[in-house]
Amino acid sequence: MNIEKLLQGQITAAIEKVFGFTPAEGSVQLQQTRREFEGDITLVVFPFVKNARKSPEETARLLGEYLTQNSDLVEDYNVVKGFLNLTIVREWWIKVLANAFRQDKFGVTEVTDDSNLVMIEYSSPNTNKPLHLGHIRNNLLGYSLSEIMKNNGYKVVKTNIVNDRGIHICKSMYAWQQWGEGKTPESTGIKGDHLVGDFYVMFDQQYKKEITELKEKGVPQEEAENIAPSIQAARELLRKWEANDAETVNLWKTMNQWVYDGFDVTYKEMGVDFDKIYYESETYLHGKDEVLRGLKEGIFYQKDDSSVWADLTPAGLDQKLLLRSDGTSVYMTQDIGTAQMRFKDYPIDKMVYVVGNEQNYHFQVLAILLDMLGYEWGKDLYHFSYGMVELPSGKMKSREGTVVDADDLMAEMTEVARKMGEELGKLEGLTKEEADRTYKMIALGALKYFILKVDPKKNMTFNPEESIDFNGNTGPFIQYTHARIQSVLRKAEDTGISIGIDYPNDFELEAKEKELLKTIALFPDAVTQAGTEYSPAxxxxxxxxxxxxxxxxxxxxxxxxxxxxxxxxFRLVLSTVVVKILRTGMGMLGIEMPDRM
RNA sequence: GCCUCGGUAGCUCAAUUGGAUAGAGCAACGGCCUUCUAAGCCGUAGGUUAUGGGUUCGAGUCCCGUCCGGGGUACCA
Known part of the structure; x- marks a missing residue:
C-alpha cells in the first residue's frame, strides 16, 4: 500500500469539495517533504491556483485545513509558499514497519506461472582476449538487471551469445601457429583466455611491423593493411574454417576451449551466470538462411557483385549490408539468426540486449530488419544501452596496453580489502577461510557498487591509480552497517529478548526513527522504479x-x-527490517552481505 | 559534413522526471571511542549547473543558438 496513492485520491476529493472542480489528470503532484521543513509528504498547489481562484498560500491553507479535519491519514499541515506540507499520522508509519516485518519478501513482486518472460542478453564476449573493465560493467549491469526484473515479477532467462567465430580468433590462431611452440595453459600455467590474448597481441605487433615495412617500400597505408602477410594468413584461416578444414577447426576448438575455461573462472569470481548460452558459430548460418529468404521474398536486394543489402531509406536510414560479396556473413547476419533461434526456443515476451551505446545504430537497424522479415516481436526488442568506462586518460585501448584486466582488478581489490581488514583487525575470531571469503565479499562489494551506482546510460570514469574507496558512499559502507546490525541482532537473540509489533497508542517516535521509517516505506517504489527504468543505480x-x-x-x-x-x-524490529531490505536490495546488485566485518 | 548522446563543487556521482535555499562521498580542515563494530557519527569550507537567449507562477531538467567532449556514420564486431 502506497501512501501517495491513498493521498492522491483524498486530495482529489478534497479539491472537489473545497473548490468545486476536478483536478486534471496527473496534476496532484506529491513529493517527499524536504528535511528542512516540517511534514512528511508535500503537495504542490500551483497547478490548482487558477481554478481555485485563490492565492497559492490560501489554496494550500484551505486544502490543509480540510485534510486535517477529514482525512484519517493527515494529522497536521503547514504551508510554505505554494507548498502544502502534510504530516502523516504516526499509526501509518508503524503500520508500514509491521507490514515490512511480517512480509516474507517486502517490496518485491513475486514471480508466478502467469508472469511474463524476459530474456536478457549480456556479456557476449569475443573469444580472442580476456575480459576487461568494460566487460565488467556489462556483466554487472546484465546480472543486476536480471535480478531487478525477477523482483519485479518477471520470469528471467539470462543469456550469453559467445562470438566464437570470425577474424579475431583466427588472428590468435595464426600467431599461435607461428610462435606458439605448442604452448598450452597447462604447459605455461597461464589462464587460457590470457594465453590466447597474448597471441592476439603478438599478431597485432607483427601486423603493425609488416604495415610499416610495406609503407617504407612505398605501399599506401590502405593497401598495406590489406596485403600484409599476417592478415592474409588470418583470412586464409577463416576461409579454411568456413570450409570445415579439419586441422583448422581442431585448433579453433582447442583455443576456444582454453578461453571458455578462463571465462568460467572470471564469471564465477564475478558472481555472474547464464541460463542459456548461444554460440555465434551455431547461429550465423540461421541468420544467413533468413537473409537469403528475405532476398527471395524481395524484402532485400542484391548488387551486381552479389552482396546482399537492405534498403532502410523508408525508415529514414541508409543501405545496410547483410551478406558480403563472397557470401560470408556479417555481425548483423548473426544477430538475426540468434534472435530467431531464441524466439523459437523460449516464449519470450520481452527481449533485452545489454550492449554498449556505441551500438545504438546497430540495434535500431536490427529491430527494423526483424520487423521487415515478418517477426512481430522485432520492433519490441529493447537495447539496454549503457555508457563506456573511461580512464582519466580517456578511452581504454588494448593496443596501448591501457585496458584494466578483469581478473587482475578483482585480485588487486581483494588484496586491498585484506590489508585494510587486517589493519582493523576485526575478523580475528574467524578461520582463514571465513576471513578470505569476507575479504572477497568486501572487494567485490566495493567494485560492484562503484560501477552500479552510476546511471547506466552515462559514461563513467575509473581511475586505476586510486583504488576504489571503502568509506563513504561505497559498497563496504553498506556491508559494514549490515554487519553491525547483525551483531546487535545476534546479541539480542542471545539474551532472549522478545520482539513484537504491537505498540501502545501513546508510543512516540524519535525524529531519527521516523526518518528511517519514511525511507523504509519507499523501498517498494525504488524496486518498481528500478524495473521500469532498467536502472540498478x-x-x-x-x-x-x-x-x-x-x-x-x-x-x-x-x-x-x-x-x-x-x-x-521497536528498535529491534526496525533493525531487522533494515537488514531485510539491505539484503534484498544489495542482492539485486549481486552484492553479498557479511554478518561480520 | 551528417546523425546522436553528453557538459552539475578540485575529483567521482545525485537531484522524486518542470517544483522549495542544486545534494552526497572522496580529498582538505576541526570535533566525537570507558558506552550495541570509529569501514561510523557531527561540523567547516567548496557552485553564475559550459555559455547566450527563449517558454512560465517556477528551468540543472523543455525549445533555439554557440563552445567543448564522447559515440556512430565499414564488405570490423
Missing part, C-alpha cells in the same frame, strides 16, 4: 540513503541498552 542510491539514515539513528539511540522494553522491541 536506483537501487544502489536507495540502499545508500537507507544505510545513512540507519547509521544516524544508530549513533543517536542505543538499541540493546534502551531501558523501555517497548522502545527496545
Amino acid at each position: 536506483v537501487i544502489a542510491n536507495y540502499c545508500y540513503e537507507l544505510t545513512k539514515q540507519f547509521n544516524q539513528f544508530y549513533h543517536d539511540h542505543s538499541i540493546l541498552n534502551e531501558s523501555d522494553p517497548v522502545k527496545k522491541s
